[in-house]
Amino acid sequence: MQTLDDVMVLKADSHGAAPGLFKEQCIDLEQTPFLNWSWRITNHLEGLNEQSKAGDDYAVRIYVVVKGGLAFWQTKAINYVWANNTAKGRVWPNAFAGDHAMMMARGCK
Incomplete structure (x- = not known):
């Protein structure tokens, strides 16, 4: 954590890898x-x-998962992604997980 423009922020740097941070919690x-x-x-x-699978790479994403309980195959997710080539608000299935993990473009350049 660090301060940027007087706001506490999380900073992640990546060089040929995908840094990640996760927090598991139950939300009503x-x-x-x-x-x-x-x-x-x-x-x-x-x-x-x-x-596409080859283009499934984003500067940043927020991955929200709803567990399927013991039926792990019923787990669903939505990825809010910073997309450079997809219009903001567009939704599509993840190239690797199909409609179990939907993608939504939230940021764009």
Whole structure:
């Protein structure tokens, strides 16, 4: 954690790898149905077809998972991604997981 423009932020650097941070918790969506965040990207990934396996790479993503309990095959996820080549708000199935993990473009350059 560090301060940027007087705001506490999480900074991640990647060089040929994918850093990650996760937090597992149970959330009552009746009580807290919102997820709020902001992000700042310094390096954009250019020229990717983000709906393909070869282009499934993002400067940043937020991965929200709903567990399927003992039926792990019923686990669902949505990935909010910083997409350079896909219009903001567009939704598509993950190239590797199909419709079990949907992608949504939230940021763009």
